Each structure stands twice: as structure tokens, then as C-alpha cells.
Amino acid sequence: MKCPICHKAVQLSDPESPFCSERCRLLDLGNWASGNYILSTEPLDHADEA
Numbered sequence: 001m002k003c004p005i006c007h008k009a010v011q012l013s014d015p016e017s018p019f020c021s022e023r024c025r026l027l028d029l030g031n032w033a034s035g036n037y038i039l040s041t042e043p044l045d046h047a048d049e050a
């Protein structure tokens with residue numbers, strides 16, 4: 001399989017699978033956090049907390 005971030009080959013036995021490294025795993029989390037992957041326009045239930 002390939003790392004979804006940098007598309008390097010990743011072994012299924014890799015502890016960071018499906019990412020090639022912790023760095024790519026954190027980058028993926030960062031993409032989620034920054035909204036790059038948000039598909040729905042509906043606000044989250046607790047979006048207006050605070």
C-alpha cells in the first residue's frame with residue numbers, strides 16, 4: 001500500500017501503517033484539523049461551545 005500523504009510505499013507491518021512515518025500520520029491529522037477533508041457543511045453540535 002502507499003502512504004496517503006507522500007505516496008511512498010508502506011509495508012502493512014509498518015507500525016505507522018497506513019502512513020510511512022509518524023510525520024505523515026501527523027500531517028494527515030493536521031489536514032483533518034485544518035478542514036481540508038471536511039465533506040459536510042453542517043456545523044458540529046458542539047461547534048459553538050465556549
Ligand SMILES: [Zn+2]
Nearest residue numbers: 003006020024
Ligand atoms: Zn508518507
